[in-house]
Amino acid sequence: MDAPPARTEPVFQARGLTKVYGEGATAVHALRGVDLDIVRGEFVVLLGASGSGKSTLLNILGGLDTATSGTAQWTHAGETHELIGADDAELTRYRREHVGFVFQFYNLIPSLTARENVALVTDLAEDPMKPEDALALVGLGERMNHFVSQLSGGEQQRVAIARAIAKNPQVLLCDEPTGALDCATGVMVLQAIEHVNRELGTTTVVITHNAPIAEMADRVLRLADGRIVETRANTHKVAAAGLSW
Template sequence: MKNSGKKDLKDPVFETKKLGKIYDMGQVKVPALTDINVRFFRSEFSVLLGPSGSGKSTLLNILGGLDSPSSGEVLFNKRPLRGDQDADLTEFRRKYVGFVFQFYNLIPSLTAEENVKLVTDISDNPMSSSDALELVGLTERKDHFPSQLSGGEQQRVAIARAIAKRPEILLCDEPTGALDFQTGKIVLDAISKINRELGTTTIIITHNVSITSIADRVVEMRDGLIISDKQNPKKTSTESLHW
């Protein structure tokens, strides 16, 4: 998959058309997404909001090439993202997508810097692992192992790892779900900084309404449907967050 040509900030990075997902559980078929039509734009900071079971994780996984739709299609930079082509999806994830999950998935036997370097070693145009850790404020902790880091520090290492390959998209699945309020704010501040300074298209999924105030746009989901899609009229800083 090649990505060429001049990029317009108003161009959608992602566009879904009548996207649907049904999980086949034997005798029972469970609809997870129904007729999803949504666009996410370049350098935008979006929040997918909804309760557990609303379909937001399924949508995020399909956008990130971790899952495939049952119907409809996803366009990435105006080109179809083929869910039936494993090699194409692997290349797409490797080149264009950085993932941050609720649990950090760090390798315990590697230092913070070594965990980040795992990604830079397989990327075409990575930033240095030290630069990535500096972006999330962890320069002084680069030689520490995960067991020597707090939960928030481990999550920031995971963010550094995700952005070290300079991905076009950063997809975050409940990145503060396992963290307390103060630590969560630090993590969200790191994500906001990356969006602001690198122009990385960023999508966070959460059930926490308070987090929506720092986003450019909020897409609300319920029962596999999009029930609201709005620009945020008064975007705030992470410092003003309360929950």
Template sequence: MTEIVLSARDVTKVYRMGEVDVHALRGVTLELHAGELLVLLGASGSGKSTLLNILGGLDTPTSGRVTYQDHDLTEAGDEALTRYRREHVGFVFQFYNLIPSLTARENVALVTELADDPMSPSEALELVGLKERQDHFPAQLSGGEQQRVAIARAVAKRPDLLLCDEPTGALDYKTGVKVLEVIAKVNRELGTSTAIITHNAPVAQMAQRVVSLHDGLIQSEVTNDHPIAAGEIRW
């Protein structure tokens, strides 16, 4: 097996939602290998988004340990987590989270500004097939296009990790497949270690490894020796 880039050990997470304590993760142990494409499968409320947020340095676990290469993310402060996200992680969200007042290219430029060796925004948009629409504002783009801009924004800095939270959740089948194809392409061409979380089981077919979460615990972990192309997935 290839080198481990990211690992989580016995991670738990409890947070307050309004006046209720929610146990989102109850002790999760997981590794992400260099260059691999991992799918985290789980129903709504299984804790998969929480896990992804913790892996991406958006949130800290209540207990347990998360390390990225030699760096302990559990002990890292806000400043160090920001640096971690800035230097190593690319995010794709279910609701794209584009800045509505910036055009597609400007949204990508938000990231290329920060990176040491980024692609140009046009290059990144070309990678997701949106070069011609780069001067459009988010409101002028379809959901799939917005998501592809979000992917371009995530990969433009050539991150080591690409973390995608329900990237097709808000999209129809056809558009969803297109977005998955782009993610697979980035993984393949740039060698970016990629984790996709989804509740959509067929998506797992494109992964090299599939981890299923249920009620804050890992239920199963399956290695897929014959991943299929995103375009062949049906749901």
């Protein structure tokens, strides 16, 4: 699968991001001066071992955490907004209106059907897609009325993806979305994420420690010890269906 044409419109720009937890001798430096640019529609994989700073960086970009120092901006409809220093109300609005999150564990409500889990988000969004359309996009149109307990792990993760994209977010941030799944099931989940990026043009960032997954990205950023130590573009992307680990 060939890489898409180059894009130039920025979504995220970060400079000198640091994140320190604690103080003194027990302080943990999760990020150490990260510079980052992500453009609209790009599929980026953040690759690295546990403790490399991947999740901290993703949480800052998603407005779930704030940096100790540095700058981070996001751009929407030609307007640039500061993430560092934004107050709680601004970050809440940013997360609600512009960001879709997918985590390793699905965080679904077992007593609700797949469609009802997705509808929880669409009821709050300004311009959502129909829950049925979001579930169809991830290949679960025929399973929408099943309860969570009736779904496999891979299906539950795809419901979580449908829930994340149903509000038509500007960006989709995925933290180890296949971490609790076997290879075959993980590939199905990655195909759903790939489809969302391609069909909706949603800027997508996926965290993984699993190197083969990086082959499906437009660009790969490898982190170690709180720094981006390698950046590479995939001139020939591998479709999710062709991955194995």
